[in-house]
Amino acid sequence: MLAQAARRFLLAIPTLLIIVASVFVLMHAAPGGPFTKERQMPPEIERRLLEKYHLDQPVGQQLLTYIGDLVQGDLGPSMTYKDKDVLDIIVEGAPTSAILGLSAMLLALFIGGGLGVMAALRQNRAQDYVVMALAIVGVCLPPLVVGPLAQLVFGVELHWLPTGGLRRDEFDALHLLLPIVTLSLPLIAVISRLMRASMIETLRSNAIRTARAKGLPEAQVIWRHALPIAMLPVVSYAGPALAGVMAGSFVIETVFQLPGIGKQFVIAATQRDYTVVMGVVLVYSVLIIFFNLASDLTYRLLDPRTRAA
Amino acid sequence: MSDLLMEEALPPAAARGRSLWEDAWRRLIRNPAAIVSLYAVAILTLMAAFGPMLWVHPYDAIFRDKVAIAPTLQDLHLLGTDTEGRDLVARTLLGLRISLLVGIAATAVALTIGVLWGAVAGFIGGWVDDLMMRAVDVLYSIPFIFFVIVLMTVVQTNSPIANLLLVFMAIGAVEWLTMARIVRGQTIALRQKEFVEAARAAGASQLQIILRHIVPNVLGPVVVFATLNVPVIILAESFLSFIGLGVQEPLSSLGSLLADGTEQMQAPWMLITPAVMMLITLLALNFLGDGLRDALDPKER
Numbered sequence: 001m002l003a004q005a006a007r008r009f010l011l012a013i014p015t016l017l018i019i020v021a022s023v024f025v026l027m028h029a030a031p032g033g034p035f036t037k038e039r040q041m042p043p044e045i046e047r048r049l050l051e052k053y054h055l056d057q058p059v060g061q062q063l064l065t066y067i068g069d070l071v072q073g074d075l076g077p078s079m080t081y082k083d084k085d086v087l088d089i090i091v092e093g094a095p096t097s098a099i100l101g102l103s104a105m106l107l108a109l110f111i112g113g114g115l116g117v118m119a120a121l122r123q124n125r126a127q128d129y130v131v132m133a134l135a136i137v138g139v140c141l142p143p144l145v146v147g148p149l150a151q152l153v154f155g156v157e158l159h160w161l162p163t164g165g166l167r168r169d170e171f172d173a174l175h176l177l178l179p180i181v182t183l184s185l186p187l188i189a190v191i192s193r194l195m196r197a198s199m200i201e202t203l204r205s206n207a208i209r210t211a212r213a214k215g216l217p218e219a220q221v222i223w224r225h226a227l228p229i230a231m232l233p234v235v236s237y238a239g240p241a242l243a244g245v246m247a248g249s250f251v252i253e254t255v256f257q258l259p260g261i262g263k264q265f266v267i268a269a270t271q272r273d274y275t276v277v278m279g280v281v282l283v284y285s286v287l288i289i290f291f292n293l294a295s296d297l298t299y300r301l302l303d304p305r306t307r308a309a
Numbered sequence: 310m311s312d313l314l315m316e317e318a319l320p321p322a323a324a325r326g327r328s329l330w331e332d333a334w335r336r337l338i339r340n341p342a343a344i345v346s347l348y349a350v351a352i353l354t355l356m357a358a359f360g361p362m363l364w365v366h367p368y369d370a371i372f373r374d375k376v377a378i379a380p381t382l383q384d385l386h387l388l389g390t391d392t393e394g395r396d397l398v399a400r401t402l403l404g405l406r407i408s409l410l411v412g413i414a415a416t417a418v419a420l421t422i423g424v425l426w427g428a429v430a431g432f433i434g435g436w437v438d439d440l441m442m443r444a445v446d447v448l449y450s451i452p453f454i455f456f457v458i459v460l461m462t463v464v465q466t467n468s469p470i471a472n473l474l475l476v477f478m479a480i481g482a483v484e485w486l487t488m489a490r491i492v493r494g495q496t497i498a499l500r501q502k503e504f505v506e507a508a509r510a511a512g513a514s515q516l517q518i519i520l521r522h523i524v525p526n527v528l529g530p531v532v533v534f535a536t537l538n539v540p541v542i543i544l545a546e547s548f549l550s551f552i553g554l555g556v557q558e559p560l561s562s563l564g565s566l567l568a569d570g571t572e573q574m575q576a577p578w579m580l581i582t583p584a585v586m587m588l589i590t591l592l593a594l595n596f597l598g599d600g601l602r603d604a605l606d607p608k609e610r
Contacts, residue, residue, distance in 0.1 A: 015447045026459055136599070140591040142544050144551060144564070145584050148571040152580055251548055255571065265455065266552050269462045281455050 005297060012289045019285050020070070020278065021063060027274050028059045066278070075282075076275040078268075086279035089264055094283075097260035100249040103180045105242050108187030113234065115188070116195020120230075121222070123200055131192060138189025147182045147255035154178060179256045183249060187241065194233050202230040232299060239295020243288040333529075336604040343600025349593035357409045360402035368399040369559040380578055389578040391569060395559075401582050404561040408590070411477045411546045411562065412539040418481025419542075420535055423488025428519050428527070430489070431496030442493065445486050456483055457545065461554040469557040476555055480545050488534055495527040529605040536598035540591045547587070563587045 057065075069076060075086035119131040155178070202208060203226055211225045212218075250262030257263070261280050268276035337343050361368060371393055380389045389397050430441035460479045499505060500523075508518050547564025549555035551571075556562045563583050570580025 011446075018447055023456070023459055026456075136596070137592065140540070140588065140595045142591065144544060144547055145567065145587050145591075148567060148580055149584050151571070152574055152577055155574075251551075254548075254552055266458070269455075269458050270553070272462065277455075277459060281459075284455065 005293065008293050008296070012293075015289065016282070016285060017067070019281065020067065023278060023281050024063050024066065024274075025059060027272070027277060028062065070282075075279045078273055078276050086275045089276055090261055090279055090283055093259060093261035093264045096258055097249050097253065097262060099176065100179055100183060100252060100258070100260060101242065101245040103176070104183035104187060104249070105238065105245055107180060108184040108191050109234070109238065111184075112188040112191030113195050113231075116192040116234075117199055117222070117227070117230075119192065119196040120199035120203065128196075132196070135189040135193045138185050141185045141189075143182045143186075143251050144255065146185060147179070147252060150178050150182055151256070175258075179249075179252045179258060183245065183252050187245065190237065190241070191234055194237055195230065198233045199226065199230040202226045205229070236295055236299050239291045239298070240288070242295075243284075243291045333601075333604040337600055340600045340603060342596050343604070346593040346596035346600065349589065350597055353405065353590055353593065354409065356402060357406035361399065361406060364396075364399050364402055366396035366399045368403040368561065369395065371395055389576070391579055392573060392576070397566075397579065397582060400561045400566060401563075401586055404563045404566045404583060405586060405590070407473065407556055407560060407562040408543050408546060408564070408587075409539075411473070411480070412543040415477035415481035415484065415542045415546075416535050416538045418478060419484040419488060419538065420531065421485075422482070423485035424492050424524060424527070424531060426485065427489035427492025427494075428496050428523050431493035432500055432515070432519050432523055434497070434500075438493070442490075445489055448483075449486055457549065458552075458554060461549060469560045472555075472557050473560065476546055476549060477542075480542050484538060484542060484545075488531070488538075491530050491534060492527050495530060496523050499523055499526055533598055533602045533605060536594060536601055540594045543587075543590065543594075563590070 066076070075090070078084045078086055078089060081089070115131045115135075119128040122128045203222075207229070208221060208226055211221045216225070249260060250265070252258070253260040253262040254266055261283065264276065265280040267273075268280065337347075391397060391400065426441060426445075430438045457479045461475065505518060505522055508522050513521070543563070546555055546562060547567060550562050550564030551568040553568070556565055563586055566583035567580070567587065570576075570583060573579050
């Protein structure tokens with residue numbers, strides 16, 4: 001298993017290099033740049049600026065310089081915020097994005113998982129039908145549509161909750177409530193469906209029949225014996241999905257005006273702040289690769305059939 | 310001659326002659342949710358195709374004396390007007406048209422690349438397959454929404470139509486990966502089948518076998534994927550428009566209308582209409598896709 005992890009880890013390096021190179025070249029291929037503004041700069045200043053950020057060199061050489069710095073852990077300076085490094089910007093935004101994504105995922109695992117188990121235990125009865133109908137609708141409730149509607153209803157009309165905006169480092173639960181719930185709705189829907197299907201299958205398996213035959217109390221059969229097996233598909237879904245939530249939180253950050261790195265990325269991309277764009281893309285790519293790997297490894301740990309191998 | 314051989318090879322039960330598609334159709338029309346959504350998709354398509362032409366107000370007509378008015382019967386501004394004084398029925402119909410168009414066109418781009426890529430990889434196999442699928446693995450770990458955003462910011466055009474083309478090329482070019490995987494899996498399963506061997510024995514070329522025998526047989530999962538992919542792309546386009554990188558004024562998409570509405574919360578009709586339209590579209594397409602999956606692959610139920 002360690003060898004497997006190591007192999008995947010090594011495969012991540014060329015993947016990251018390809019990502020860096022393609023985004024880098026793509027960004028630099030188009031005319032214009034971070035210093036192309038409506039107001040014309042004196043040519044001397046523009047020349048100095050370009051020189052400072054190596055923008056006067058050929059793209060290939062810039063890419064090599066960038067990768068060289070990257071290997072030493074240097075993401076470079078921001079091209080629009082004069083006194084900030086890319087790392088500062090990411091460190092400032094990361095807590096907001098992480099709290100959003102992780103809370104939404106946790107909420108979805110508890111609620112979705114719980115609903116799924118309930119539906120499975122009441123298969124083909126009223127509770128089951130209600131949960132599954134809600135789940136089908138829930139999948140089609142994207143944050144992009146639900147977010148603004150929730151702001152309108154709970155913020156503008158009812159005045160129950162703030163419509164968004166958040167001061168840095170001030171994690172106010174009321175401000176985060178709507179974004180987190182909005183982000184978790186589609187996740188709850190998917191997880192409850194997965195959980196239900198997998199639980200129904202597990203309850204029919206020989207292992208569970210044996211557990212029941214031993215005379216174990218029903219609660220123990222379900223929570224101690226069935227749940228760990230039934231959770232497998234959920235685990236293998238949750239890893240990549242967590243990365244997806246990060247991308248989803250990106251929509252949420254824009255809709256609710258939250259200062260996460262997703263919001264920073266949108267601003268940086270429109271201002272052609274090359275280094276910040278690269279930095280954020282890298283962070284997300286590393287996260288995606290990491291979560292995929294983590295969910296694979298967890299899967300192996302949970303599944304006795306692959307644990308032995 | 311090959312027809313004759315095929316008929317002899319078939320077991321008697323299958324000789325009743327009901328194709329996969331007829332079977333699927335029968336199962337589909339027994340599913341009420343799928344039928345309702347089929348009607349909904351048909352109605353939405355008709356609205357998108359003919360609505361902008363038939364409605365009394367053009368989408369770019371500006372009524373200077375009626376800026377951001379609430380829905381009213383007066384002058385038939387049934388859904389009100391926006392902050393520029395343009396009729397919202399007209400803009401919503403156009404938005405629906407553009408959103409559906411982007412969804413369908415980008416799906417077509419994704420399908421073409423994905424089906425060919427997957428079929429070639431699966432059919433040729435060996436190191437070609439390895440190389441092609443590793444490429445897909447690598448591309449999978451790229452956060453695509455970033456890619457599309459970067460692409461949209463660097464390639465700036467002044468023509469709204471060229472911009473629109475760019476939107477669906479960009480989204481389509483990144484959405485083919487899952488398709489390639491599905492098709493490759495199916496192709497590997499099909500490659501061993503007798504009818505492919507028969508075609509090869511009859512002297513068909515590799516390309517002919519892929520296009521004439523493999524591709525038609527993987528169409529089932531492809532149709533399902535395509536139906537479910539349209540809403541994904543509509544959402545992607547909406548997000549682009551939401552952050553101002555998608556369709557440009559005076560054109561509109563459901564996403565750009567949503568963005569306008571979010572900025573004008575004191576005029577809730579500007580938000581509610583595109584939001585509801587979007588939800589109906591997404592629900593209908595998702596239910597239809599689910600229905601098609603159940604119909605085409607009864608095992609999955």
